[in-house]
Amino acid sequence: MDCLGLCSKIPKSREFxxxxxxxxRSSSSVGANYRAANRxxxxxxxxxxxxxxxxEADESMFWLEILLEINSNNTExxxxxxxxxxxxxxxxxxxxxxxxxxx
Numbered sequence: 724m725d726c727l728g729l730c731s732k733i734p735k736s737r738e739f740x741x742x743x744x745x746x747x748r749s750s751s752s753v754g755a756n757y758r759a760a761n762r763x764x765x766x767x768x769x770x771x772x773x774x775x776x777x778x779e780a781d782e783s784m785f786w787l788e789i790l791l792e793i794n795s796n797n798t799e800x801x802x803x804x805x806x807x808x809x810x811x812x813x814x815x816x817x818x819x820x821x822x823x824x825x826x
Contacts, residue, residue, distance in 0.1 A: 730746060749782040753779045753783060757772075757773075759772050780808050780812045780815060
């Protein structure tokens with residue numbers, strides 16, 4: 724939700740448009756795939772869905788880093804979201820490792 728709020732503040736222009744679209748897609752995918760992981764049918768299914776969460780959170784962090792480089796506005800918000808993305812990746816990786824131990 725915070726990424727969507729940030730994206731609404733980014734100027735609408737050719738150079739920002741594709742980045743904002745990618746960030747919206749990847750950041751919303753994190754939540755959707757996490758929800759799907761919680762409904763997994765097996766540990767293997769859970770791990771596969773969490774791997775998608777990990778990838779999308781990492782991709783979101785990438786787009787946020789790009790925005791930080793090219794946009795002089797909202798830097799504190801962007802830095803906060805980068806930190807949060809990094810934490811989500813770490814939590815997801817730890818959850819994947821724990822689930823793999825159950826296999």
